Amino acid sequence: MYPLEDTIVAVSTPPGRGAIGIVRLSGPRAFEMASRVFRPQAGSLPAGDVGTAEMPVAWPVRRVLLGTFVDPAGDEPIDTGFLILFQAPRSFTGEDLAEFHLHGSPPVLRAVVDVLTRLGARPAQPGEFTYRAFVHGKVDLAQAEALNDLIQADALWQARSALHHLQGHLSRTLQAWKADLIELIARYEAAVDFGEAENMQFFEPGEAERRLDDLIGRVADLLATYRQGRALREGLRVVIVGKPNAGKSSLFNALLREPRAIVTPLPGTTRDFITERLIVDGLAVELVDTAGVRPTLEVVERLGIERTLRQIAEADLVLWVLDGSVPLDAEDDAVYAVIRDKPFRAFRNKTDLPAAWPPEAFTVRYGTPLQGSISCETGEGVADVMDVLRAAVRDVQQTWRDHAVVVTNARHEACLRRARQALQRARYGIRTQAPEPIVLEDLRSALRALDEITGETDVEDILGRIFAQFCIGK
Template identity: 30%
Template sequence: MMNTPCNIYLRLWPKLNLKIYRRCQQWILLNNQVSPTLHKKCVLARFYSHAVNGNYTHDSTIFSLSSGHGKCGVAVVRVSGPATWSVLQNIAQFKEKPAPRLALVRKLVNPNTRIVIDKGLVLYFQGPHSFTGEDSAEFQVHGGPAVVAALLGALHGVPGCRQALPGEFTKRAFQNAKLDLTEVEGLGDLIHAETEVQRRQALRQMEGDLGHLYQQWRTDIIKSVADLEAFIDFSEDQDIEDEVVQQVHARVGKLNDEIARHLDDKRQGERLREGVHVAIIGEPNVGKSSLLNAICQRPAAIVNDVAGTTRDVIETHVSLGGYPVLLSDTAGLRETEDKVEKEGVRRALQRAQQADVKVLVFDISRLQGQREPLRNMYQFIQHEIETLGLNDFNKEEHPDNVFDVRTKSKKNERVSYSSSFLKDYIIVFNKLDIVEEINIQNIIGQSKERSVQTNTVEADEQHGNGVPIVTEGDLTTYCISCTSGKGMDALVTALTRKVEQMCGNPLSGHPSLTQARHRAHLTACVAHLDHFRSGRPGGDIVLQSESLRRALREIGKLTGRITTEDILDVIFHDFCIGK
């Protein structure tokens, strides 16, 4: 064996260190040779060096502050790993192992200096009956920064202990089969949940509802693969009927339909997890910033009577009925030569295109000089959308559902339209406080197709008379005043209802997709199942079974369980071959 640095690595594997690794790197640079094999060995050596010298393996015991940083009443420090009992002996001064899950008051000391750190509660969790599946312990001490720092410093002094990496406790729980990947993601979502409905969805996923659904699908595919494998290998020697293949096709067809329905969820779970994007758009000085402030109930945006005050997108997170909403105020849409404002308009149009809900705001006071009322609300909105430059992306998103204005003759103009793309819009007429009630009726008018209702909810001592809510076909517009608050309750209720429809109820029906990763793997799984079903009857079963194996691999990536042993277990269990 030649004395190359990599061969030295292999011979000195138990004694690796960072210095040898760097020598290997220098040798590669000097000899100008970067072969894939050599590079792979170097990377492996680097990893093993960390494992031996840095203790980044399951032989190490990790600890970390699990409660929040800063001053608090009680701080919780967690320990997990094989040296947990040593920690309890050295710091909590136990002479024998305590009973699991029993809280005991102990005096905590530094094992090196024997100085008392604090007096607190100590709990011992014996593996595998712990969060990580390993022997674990918790120290509940007073939450002062000095106390926490002293305890962490004492843990550093225990042989085999090190500070945990971010998420390492949960990673060990996954590696010890205490959690699957969907439950890990649910735990992360629960920690970051900001609204009540987000909490419900995350808790349901963390409890394993989504993982159980995927596991059931995985079991069905394993069964199908096992049946095909048995038919391929043993159909001539054993009593395995040809109907097995037909049963597999029926099972795969049913599974394919279930996954397809699961994918066709209109991104409800993802929207609930990330928040529904709502963009407030309109001309300058129509009250967009005032509306943002009124909904979030704080001065998040600057309000001024000078047109063009808002030049950039202003975002704020709000909770509507327990649903998360990312509310965006945008620059006023108009033609301008100002470079800064032009960029603001571009960003406003871009945000409107990306938004799940678009709140289109008009200034109703600018319409009171019109001689005729708005006889056709659809036609008015169409004209405004085209004027503001919003019609371009509406045509891209809904090419078959844009307005179609046709003229039969010069004397008799007939307008036909389809308003399905307006389902993502909420139409608002603002500045109701500066328009007299009689003028409102003149502006909006009435016709056979239009219903003008008075919102009785708003009829109270503070707001006076009710405010009109105009309904024409499936289009509803809301008249409000951001200054007086008139009509705001009805608008917020309508916005909350729309957000709720988009996110759905996370506790009803099957658990929802919550991650783009889930959607990617399931889409690939459906593609493989479709490929299997497209195979000709009596075709090459070996090739067809490969499509099922690939589908199984995609499902396994969802929960983190990818193995062929499960297939072998089913084969020998169901068919009892060779008994």
């Protein structure tokens, strides 16, 4: 991973022009380098607070200083702005950290970074500032991931759930579980080391199994939030399906309020899936238009249908569009066969044309009622489809309200599954009176899986993958 002995520098604000641009400098030489490029304005240094003897510059920390940024090679001014010093360990990274608040001109920001690199700073890699915060114990790995989720959020509820994890709610839950596990492990280790020789009893009858049952139940409850939690983080995935020429692309365009998908009277126009993102009541919705499902020998269309089936498998909700102007047929039956086990809502399209079948015919044929009838041509009923999306969004939001912690991250979900499996093996071992070292190893496996979520198990490749997803300067 990244070396820690360097002083690193990067622009921390988004690329492009803006009112303010921030350059961040962190590491053992941060204050010394800051003192070489910053000239405080007369009277900007407050009386009294002059830092400590250990600081390379006698400037106050955690105060806003006004001055001029210069190139020390010739003392040429670059910009006027603010300098804020944060002394270790009371900084974001846990190291000495300087923040330069300048005007948001790309040439100005580049000039400041260039000067600092000439003085010995190294350009930061993506996520390196947060990596240093992780290494110095300012955040754990779950909080670091939440910070990146918060930065990347494009919807309010996505940001809200990320902030919840950043504030440590998931981490504190896991710490409580790990404390229980560590106590069980300690007792089993004592039983292995001393129990037989000294005839000591470390558990009341049934106690270990009861405690494991309780812990397994808590892990299972948290895992049950993942389907809705994933939608909070990644967006609710809504897939539009139907037979060819039912009006799927027309509904897709109507929901987006723009002609994103090509619409023609010819069946099979859509050969691949198209995705667009909507924000519905503060939650991201990933809307997917798909190729029509039907038996076909045409190679390209068949490939599109195969991709449709994969999209259905990953969907949180399926919108089934039926052509109300032609009779229900085997192609409709084929669609039902692939979506019957998914949450779906069915809409009869083309109410602007004479109806070929009544809503009751759908109920008789498929055992579930139609959600409604619509016309993508006139816009009739499209608001009802939006109401379905809003209801799905409310379900996700309610899950977040109903639980103290929600799992939103696929990596966390995989770790929790491994932890639950290890705990279940340990419980089975107790019930079948397996040797205590075997039970002990399963308990340790569960603890390692939980540790992996917060980064207390140092797995180099995991850390590399996570911090590489960050932007430079964070």
